[in-house]
Amino acid sequence: MTPAIIIAPQWIAPVAPQTGVLSGHAVLIEDGAIAGLAPLDELRERRPDALLTPLPGQLLVPGFVNLHTHAAMALLRGVADDLPLNDWLHDRIWPLETRLVSPAFVRDGAMLAACEMLLGGTTCFNDMYFFPDAAIEAASLFGMRSVHGIIVTEFASAYASDAGDYLRKGLELRDRHRGDPMVGFCLAPHAPYTTHDDTLKRVAVLARELGLPIHIHVHETAAEITDSLSRHGKRPLERLAELGIVGPELIAVHAVHVDETDLQRLAAAGATVAHCPHSNLKLASGIAPVARMLELGIRVGIGSDGSASNNRLDLLQEARTATLLAKGASGKAAAWPAEAVLRALTLDAAAALGLDDRIGSIEPGKRADLVAIDLSAAELSPVFDPVSQLIYAAGREHVQHVWIDGRHVVRKRQLADEAANAAVSELVGRTALWHNRTGEILSG
Amino acid sequence: MTPAIIIAPQWIAPVAPQTGVLSGHAVLIEDGAIAGLAPLDELRERRPDALLTPLPGQLLVPGFVNLHTHAAMALLRGVADDLPLNDWLHDRIWPLETRLVSPAFVRDGAMLAACEMLLGGTTCFNDMYFFPDAAIEAASLFGMRSVHGIIVTEFASAYASDAGDYLRKGLELRDRHRGDPMVGFCLAPHAPYTTHDDTLKRVAVLARELGLPIHIHVHETAAEITDSLSRHGKRPLERLAELGIVGPELIAVHAVHVDETDLQRLAAAGATVAHCPHSNLKLASGIAPVARMLELGIRVGIGSDGSASNNRLDLLQEARTATLLAKGASGKAAAWPAEAVLRALTLDAAAALGLDDRIGSIEPGKRADLVAIDLSAAELSPVFDPVSQLIYAAGREHVQHVWIDGRHVVRKRQLADEAANAAVSELVGRTALWHNRTGEILSG
Numbered sequence: 090m091t092p093a094i095i096i097a098p099q100w101i102a103p104v105a106p107q108t109g110v111l112s113g114h115a116v117l118i119e120d121g122a123i124a125g126l127a128p129l130d131e132l133r134e135r136r137p138d139a140l141l142t143p144l145p146g147q148l149l150v151p152g153f154v155n156l157h158t159h160a161a162m163a164l165l166r167g168v169a170d171d172l173p174l175n176d177w178l179h180d181r182i183w184p185l186e187t188r189l190v191s192p193a194f195v196r197d198g199a200m201l202a203a204c205e206m207l208l209g210g211t212t213c214f215n216d217m218y219f220f221p222d223a224a225i226e227a228a229s230l231f232g233m234r235s236v237h238g239i240i241v242t243e244f245a246s247a248y249a250s251d252a253g254d255y256l257r258k259g260l261e262l263r264d265r266h267r268g269d270p271m272v273g274f275c276l277a278p279h280a281p282y283t284t285h286d287d288t289l290k291r292v293a294v295l296a297r298e299l300g301l302p303i304h305i306h307v308h309e310t311a312a313e314i315t316d317s318l319s320r321h322g323k324r325p326l327e328r329l330a331e332l333g334i335v336g337p338e339l340i341a342v343h344a345v346h347v348d349e350t351d352l353q354r355l356a357a358a359g360a361t362v363a364h365c366p367h368s369n370l371k372l373a374s375g376i377a378p379v380a381r382m383l384e385l386g387i388r389v390g391i392g393s394d395g396s397a398s399n400n401r402l403d404l405l406q407e408a409r410t411a412t413l414l415a416k417g418a419s420g421k422a423a424a425w426p427a428e429a430v431l432r433a434l435t436l437d438a439a440a441a442l443g444l445d446d447r448i449g450s451i452e453p454g455k456r457a458d459l460v461a462i463d464l465s466a467a468e469l470s471p472v473f474d475p476v477s478q479l480i481y482a483a484g485r486e487h488v489q490h491v492w493i494d495g496r497h498v499v500r501k502r503q504l505a506d507e508a509a510n511a512a513v514s515e516l517v518g519r520t521a522l523w524h525n526r527t528g529e530i531l532s533g
Numbered sequence: 534m535t536p537a538i539i540i541a542p543q544w545i546a547p548v549a550p551q552t553g554v555l556s557g558h559a560v561l562i563e564d565g566a567i568a569g570l571a572p573l574d575e576l577r578e579r580r581p582d583a584l585l586t587p588l589p590g591q592l593l594v595p596g597f598v599n600l601h602t603h604a605a606m607a608l609l610r611g612v613a614d615d616l617p618l619n620d621w622l623h624d625r626i627w628p629l630e631t632r633l634v635s636p637a638f639v640r641d642g643a644m645l646a647a648c649e650m651l652l653g654g655t656t657c658f659n660d661m662y663f664f665p666d667a668a669i670e671a672a673s674l675f676g677m678r679s680v681h682g683i684i685v686t687e688f689a690s691a692y693a694s695d696a697g698d699y700l701r702k703g704l705e706l707r708d709r710h711r712g713d714p715m716v717g718f719c720l721a722p723h724a725p726y727t728t729h730d731d732t733l734k735r736v737a738v739l740a741r742e743l744g745l746p747i748h749i750h751v752h753e754t755a756a757e758i759t760d761s762l763s764r765h766g767k768r769p770l771e772r773l774a775e776l777g778i779v780g781p782e783l784i785a786v787h788a789v790h791v792d793e794t795d796l797q798r799l800a801a802a803g804a805t806v807a808h809c810p811h812s813n814l815k816l817a818s819g820i821a822p823v824a825r826m827l828e829l830g831i832r833v834g835i836g837s838d839g840s841a842s843n844n845r846l847d848l849l850q851e852a853r854t855a856t857l858l859a860k861g862a863s864g865k866a867a868a869w870p871a872e873a874v875l876r877a878l879t880l881d882a883a884a885a886l887g888l889d890d891r892i893g894s895i896e897p898g899k900r901a902d903l904v905a906i907d908l909s910a911a912e913l914s915p916v917f918d919p920v921s922q923l924i925y926a927a928g929r930e931h932v933q934h935v936w937i938d939g940r941h942v943v944r945k946r947q948l949a950d951e952a953a954n955a956a957v958s959e960l961v962g963r964t965a966l967w968h969n970r971t972g973e974i975l976s977g
Contacts, residue, residue, distance in 0.1 A: 164915065166913075166914075166915065166917075166922075166926060167915070167916070167917045167918060167921050167922050167925060167926060168917050170870075170871060170918065170921040170925055171866070171867050171870040171871060171921070172866060172867060173865070173866045173867055174866055177866065201911055201912075201914060204911050204912070205911060205912035208912070367857055369861060370857035370858060370860055370861030370862075371857050371860060371861075371866065371925075372860075372866050373860045373861055373863070373864050373865055373866035373868075374861070375861060375864070376861055376862070396926075400922075400925035400926040401853075401912075401925065401926050401928070402912070403928070406850065406928075409845075410854060410857075413811055413814035413815050413854075414814060414858075416814055416815060416816075416817045417813060417814030417815075417817055417818070417819060417820055418820070419817070420817050420819070421617070421817055422615070422616060422617045422618055422621065422815065422816050422817035423615050423616060423617055424817075426614075426615035427614060427615060465961075467645055467648050467649060467957050467960065467961050467964075468645075468648070468649035468652070468845075468846070469610075470610075470645060470961055470964040470965075470968075471608065471610065471611075471964045471965065471967060471968035471971070472611070472968070473610075473611045473612050473968070473971075473972075474611060474614065477611050477614040477615070478610075478611050478844075481611060481614055481815075481844035481845065482610060482611060482840075482844040482845045484845070484847070484850075484928065484929070484930065485928070485930070486928065486929070486930035513911055516911065517909075517911050517914055520911075520914040520915045521914075521915065523915060524914075524915035524916070524917070527915075527917075528917075
């Protein structure tokens with residue numbers, strides 16, 4: 090049992106139940122949980138033995154939740170820039186994955202990604218990749234919370250042979266992690282075009298039986314829609330709905346090419362969109378109509394996607410682009426205001442993952458996943474509204490401290506844990522080996 | 534006379550005359566100029582007395598040139614977020630400027646902006662604001678290169694009474710700075726809708742007589758076009774062309790709402806566009822068709838705009854959004870590749886300002902405005918292509934060193950100059966006073 094601590098920043102944005110910013114308040118952490126949110130004096134009187142951490146000039150917010158990534162692809166960062174989507178996928182990503190993917194590749198890639206995400210304030214990520222057990226290992230090394238896709242496609246890989254094999258391996262992994270509060274699972278059929286109807290029906294049944302979210306790429310490109318219309322006579326979301334996939338457990342990743350009918354369907358179902366603005370722009374998929382989604386009350390979370398289509402796993406920058414793009418594309422400068430963006434980064438993404446009873450806001454009873462951002466730098470002065478400053482001006486370079494489940498994992502912009510630091514140093518060395526092996530494959 | 538130094542980074546991207554990346558090379562700096570770019574051994578043999586600065590894991594590029602900003606508005610950062618453009622301008626920015634703008638406001642605001650820009654790798658900025666003499670003072674404190682708009686509008690301000698007065702004050706200021714190689718000037722009529730025909734004609738004549746660029750906001754919003762059509766019976770660019778403003782000296786800021794005729798006109802004139810993607814998105818002005826501009830051979834530079842409409846004077850992030858947006862909006866993932874984006878950030882912007890004989894590339898004979906970016910961090914591993922890594926993954930937090938005119942002004946992410954550091958500390962204190970005064974105006 091760790092000693093109780095009181096974190097006393099200049100500002101606290103609890104996200105829920107009240108929005109806005111508290112001053113002169115502090116957070117009491119006991120046994121990994123938020124035990125109090127109250128004026129500092131009150132908490133000190135209540136727990137005079139608690140260790141006090143004053144954070145002048147800093148803003149405390151809930152940890153960021155990355156709603157969609159392929160963490161292991163950090164090892165493929167920058168391997169296929171400035172290429173059209175087809176060349177990106179067929180000439181680079183798929184051939185490389187076929188040759189490279191292994192538990193060692195996934196562990197190293199996910200470590201690289203986890204370290205980057207954590208130092209930028211991400212405390213939980215929703216991953217989709219082969220060999221999820223290796224990604225769990227990586228997250229656990231850094232003390233991060235993570236949710237892993239029970240990935241399903243019809244295509245054989247080094248990890249599994251067919252849809253049934255993918256499902257069996259994923260469900261076994263889930264069984265092994267029962268009772269681990271830091272690890273969660275989604276069902277993750279890769280995309281409508283890589284999974285058959287019977288597979289998707291099975292996923293729908295499992296989602297309901299096991300109470301799991303469904304994490305799937307959907308309506309990412311225009312071609313996906315036209316292909317589905319010619320193969321199935323219907324749009325992907327219509328087909329998914331008929332197969333029982335479109336409900337409150339759906340996390341629809343990308344959702345770029347969605348018409349009003351698609352949007353109404355998502356809204357009526359209570360589904361969530363995992364918005365990935367940088368990836369959608371970089372691969373020239375297009376611009377998701379997020380302002381309209383929000384008008385319709387669709388829950389929107391933010392995902393970085395993988396490093397091969399974004400190159401930077403930085404949720405603060407992703408959030409900034411997300412709201413600016415929503416304004417620019419809709420013509421409404423008031424679209425997606427800062428407070429709502431912070432909620433998307435935290436509570437809304439947690440809710441999509443079924444974790445909002447545990448994380449996503451600074452409320453007594455929840456686990457202590459917290460991020461402190463230093464707003465005292467010259468480039469963040471003056472501060473008219475701390476939340477607005479966080480979303481529109483701050484960057485991951487201002488993330489000073491991170492706590493996950495009450496553990497102080499980032500201290501003054503450095504990993505607090507010695508073993509994690511040592512592992513990262515070794516990892517950067519091994520990255521050169523992966524770089525060389527990738528180069529050999531591409532040139533050979 | 535400072536001693537000669539040799540900078541030996543892992544990679545050099547000279548931008549011109551050759552593109553791509555050199556390894557094993559170094560740069561020799563003598564008397565503020567680039568005296569050599571050659572293999573390290575060769576330079577050490579040539580100048581064994583030079584001070585060697587090895588930069589393992591770092592990429593050396595020309596300093597970034599911010600092609601459009603209103604530096605002093607840093608004091609209004611975040612004062613008007615999430616507001617429609619009309620409310621932003623009429624309820625916040627203009628009333629505040631009327632009450633606040635003074636030489637002291639401009640000096641403090643420009644200092645705040647200059648410090649932020651410099652630490653992010655910007656070595657030269659093109660400013661447009663009242664009291665440019667105070668902005669020159671700020672740039673000079675940090676040893677930055679700057680270009681100042683001889684601002685012209687028909688409206689009285691604390692700075693000047695009418696178009697003639699604005700011009701007279703600006704030209705006098707230019708005379709006082711003749712012979713200062715660190716300070717340049719543009720003619721800066723604010724916008725087509727704030728300047729009369731006779732003023733614009735006078736500006737066109739002066740531009741030709743004095744050999745100055747013309748820096749003007751143009752085609753920023755859809756309303757600007759419809760207003761011009763109803764007032765003048767022509768689109769703003771057509772009107773500007775008739776008044777002699779559209780030539781190779783034109784820096785057209787924003788250029789969001791441009792049709793094919795407008796684009797052909799800019800291309801034929803050899804004009805430059807100062808692209809400000811974050812500002813255009815944040816104020817919901819729209820998305821400039823940059824991919825098409827580049828296809829037509831229009832020179833495009835990148836500007837941050839002011840902090841009230843961007844909140845972050847960070848050219849690397851601006852560049853990343855610029856290329857991602859060009860890809861996403863055009864549907865072409867290969868649009869604006871990393872190497873061309875680096876050129877836009879450096880040589881192309883320098884050329885628009887008439888400074889490409891002095892800065893913008895790492896070529897012997899040019900002044901030594903250089904930026905070293907550390908690519909060795911975990912979040913930047915592996916490095917397949919250093920320039921691609923710079924544009925798509927790195928951030929201003931990786932800018933380690935900056936030299937301007939051969940002076941080492943940023944050293945290990947800190948201002949190298951003690952006086953500049955002390956001035957920034959004092960400035961952050963004064964920023965609180967400006968914050969309070971702004972709050973009083975808004976609440977009263």
